Amino acid sequence: MSGREIWAAPLLIAAAVISSLLALLCDVPAGWVWPARIGVSIPIWVIGLCLYRSCRSPVAHHSVEDPGQRRDIN
Amino acid sequence: MRVALSPPFRSLTSWSRIHRWSSLACTVFLLILCATGLPLIFKAEIGDWTGTTIEPPAMPADTPHVSVDRLVADAKARRPGDAIRYISQDDDAPAWFISMGRQADSAEATAVFKYDARTGAMIHDIPQQQGVMYVIREAHVELFSGLPGTLFIGAMGCLFVLSIVSGIVIYAPFMRKLRFGEIRQQRGRRIRWLDLHNLLAIATASWLLVVGVTGIVNTLALPLLSYWQRTALAEMTMAWRDKPAPVSYSSLQQAIAVAKAAAPGMDVSFVGFPGSRFATPHHYMVFMRGDTVLTSRLLKPVMIDAETDQLVAARSLPWYLTLLLISQPLHFGDYGGLPLKILWAGLDLIAIVVLGSGIYLWFSRRSALAVDVGS
Numbered sequence: 001m002s003g004r005e006i007w008a009a010p011l012l013i014a015a016a017v018i019s020s021l022l023a024l025l026c027d028v029p030a031g032w033v034w035p036a037r038i039g040v041s042i043p044i045w046v047i048g049l050c051l052y053r054s055c056r057s058p059v060a061h062h063s064v065e066d067p068g069q070r071r072d073i074n
Numbered sequence: 075m076r077v078a079l080s081p082p083f084r085s086l087t088s089w090s091r092i093h094r095w096s097s098l099a100c101t102v103f104l105l106i107l108c109a110t111g112l113p114l115i116f117k118a119e120i121g122d123w124t125g126t127t128i129e130p131p132a133m134p135a136d137t138p139h140v141s142v143d144r145l146v147a148d149a150k151a152r153r154p155g156d157a158i159r160y161i162s163q164d165d166d167a168p169a170w171f172i173s174m175g176r177q178a179d180s181a182e183a184t185a186v187f188k189y190d191a192r193t194g195a196m197i198h199d200i201p202q203q204q205g206v207m208y209v210i211r212e213a214h215v216e217l218f219s220g221l222p223g224t225l226f227i228g229a230m231g232c233l234f235v236l237s238i239v240s241g242i243v244i245y246a247p248f249m250r251k252l253r254f255g256e257i258r259q260q261r262g263r264r265i266r267w268l269d270l271h272n273l274l275a276i277a278t279a280s281w282l283l284v285v286g287v288t289g290i291v292n293t294l295a296l297p298l299l300s301y302w303q304r305t306a307l308a309e310m311t312m313a314w315r316d317k318p319a320p321v322s323y324s325s326l327q328q329a330i331a332v333a334k335a336a337a338p339g340m341d342v343s344f345v346g347f348p349g350s351r352f353a354t355p356h357h358y359m360v361f362m363r364g365d366t367v368l369t370s371r372l373l374k375p376v377m378i379d380a381e382t383d384q385l386v387a388a389r390s391l392p393w394y395l396t397l398l399l400i401s402q403p404l405h406f407g408d409y410g411g412l413p414l415k416i417l418w419a420g421l422d423l424i425a426i427v428v429l430g431s432g433i434y435l436w437f438s439r440r441s442a443l444a445v446d447v448g449s
Contacts, residue, residue, distance in 0.1 A: 006246045009254040014280035021284060024410045025403060027366040037413045043277040044420050050255030050273055 009046070016042045086247055093240035098436060100233040101429050103217075107227065107289075108426045110214035115407060115418050117207060126205070128198040130169050130190040137168075140194035141327040145170055148196060149187050156184050160352065161326070162344035165370075168192055171200075178349035221296055228293030235286045238279055245276055264438050271431040274424050281421050282428075288405035291398055298394050299351065310377060310387050311354045319355035320381045323348060326358065328383045333360035333376040336388040340364055343373055348380040356380055367409050371399045 020039025028036050113120060121127035142161065149158060149172040157178040162171045168191040173183045188198040202208075216223035249272070252258075257269040275282070308315075330342055340362035346352030353359035358380050361373040377386040391399070403409040407418030 006249050006254070010242075010245070010276045010279065013277055017280045018284065021404060024367065024414065025400075026368050033410070037410055037417065040281075040410075040414065040417050041420075043281060044417070044424070046255065046277050047274060047424065050277075051257065053255070054257035054259055 013042055013046055086244060089240050089243045093237055093244055094436075096233045096237040096240060097432050100230040100237065101433055103227065103230040104234055105426065105429050106217075107214060107230075108422050108429065110210045112419055112422050113207065113210055114214055115415050115422070117211075118408075119412070119415075120207065126201075126207075128188065129167050130192070130197060133168075133192055137192045139168065139191045141325075142170060142330065143325050143327045144194045145172060145189045146326055148189070148194070149174060152187065152196070153185055157349070158347045159183065159350045160344050160346055163191075163342050164188075169197070178347050179351055181351075224293045224296070228290050231286055231290040231293065235283065235290065238275075238282050238286060241275055242279055245272065248272065264435065267431050267434055267438075271428060271435060274431070275428045278421055278424050278428070282425060284404055285421075285425075288401035291401040292405055295398055298398055302392060302395055303351070306389075306392055307354065310389070311356065314354065314356040317356065319349065323358075323380045324383045329358045329378040329380070330360060332378055332383055332385050333358075333362060333388075336376050336385050337362040337374055340369075340374060343370075353377075357386060367403075368400075371403055371409075372396060373399060 016039045020036040020042075023032065023036045023039070118127070146158060146161070153174050156174040156176060157180075158172060159175045159178055159180065160171075160173045162173070163169075164171065170189045170191055172187045172189065174185045174187075175181075175183055183202050186200040186202060187196050188200060189195065190197050212218050215227075217227060219226070252269075255273045255277075257273065258265050326345065330345070333342065334340070343361045343363040344352075345361070346359035348357060349355045350359075352361070352375075354377075356379065358378040360376045360378060362376055363370045363373055372391075374388065374390055376388040378384070379386055390396075407414050
């Protein structure tokens with residue numbers, strides 16, 4: 001993946017979370033309270049969807065080189 | 075033989091090292107903070123469920139309130155040997171809390187009484203320094219070690235933030251050949267946990283950064299307050315510096331009325347009694363708050379002469395105390411109702427999994443390296 005593609009999802013999640021937290025703190029109009037709360041919950045939805053996707057297709061990308069095995073960050 | 079590494083690879087290795095060691099140094103303490111923070115998110119609800127919170131009975135909304143001087147007199151009569159530190163107004167119910175200590179400037183409360191603002195009746199003598207929630211709070215805020223414990227938590231918070239930032243930096247190189255959020259189910263348990271660790275951490279990185287940075291700011295509360303007392307507050311009270319402290323104080327109710335007139339549209343959050351940590355020996359310090367989510371956190375101190383009830387000064391707090399006040403809701407997640415608290419708890423649980431998986435990946439590293447060398 002290109003650098004732009006790698007960062008697209010994390011940046012969108014971060015933008016949603018931070019703007020929602022600030023919107024709630026700055027007292028959004030009543031109709032926007034729930035959208036802001038949902039904005040904070042986006043990481044949970046994304047994690048749920050990714051886990052669901054990997055459970056559905058456990059053998060997908062089997063041949064992909066493992067970048068973490070040889071040079072593990074941990 | 076040493077192999078020369080290209081600059082980008084050298085930089086990646088450095089960031090990997092920073093991520094590894096900053097994470098390892100703080101993980102155990104962060105696990106303690108996440109575990110103890112979880113019940114603290116629902117502190118008010120737990121108080122309601124266990125019956126340890128007592129609310130004033132329902133009455134018509136326009137029932138008049140009694141003078142706070144009556145509550146002050148009652149509290150003094152209950153503990154004649156103690157001094158009043160603060161009196162604060164309940165955010166949600168018509169009630170006042172009076173906090174007492176051995177002296178007005180004592181750090182620890184000896185008693186906190188809750189009063190019905192309409193009848194003046196003392197409805198709850200809130201137990202101090204006991205109970206499960208107190209122990210959890212002490213562990214979360216100061217690791218049972220007072221200010222050094224709080225500052226140590228702040229230092230661990232700095233390592234945590236460094237760990238998140240370094241984790242974000244090394245995220246891209248390790249995700250080059252994977253789709254976002256891909257979990258390689260068939261590559262063994264360790265790789266599965268590595269992918270899960272990366273997914274959970276990058277998805278919650280912004281929340282982790284917000285809670286981490288605001289947590290660090292919160293650990294500086296006492297030093298910041300102390301700095302404010304030595305600088306801005308000392309400057310405001312220069313004229314009273316050499317005067318003896320008054321023997322008796324004027325009406326608190328009148329002081330509150332003067333403060334309300336000086337800060338129109340605002341209500342009382344709490345009052346620092348003369349001699350307390352939030353006031354001077356000669357003044358009531360009435361902290362006023364606004365009525366929106368944000369302005370209710372941004373306090374405006376109004377200084378009232380405790381002998382004459384004259385207005386002395388009404389200034390906004392300096393930027394560092396404003397930053398501290400804004401940090402608190404962003405850290406506790408208590409400003410968006412119960413739904414936000416539930417989300418905070420969910421994100422806190424995810425943080426626990428991120429930290430736990432990080433420890434697992436470290437301890438399973440040797441076996442992974444052995445397999446790598448063997449193959």
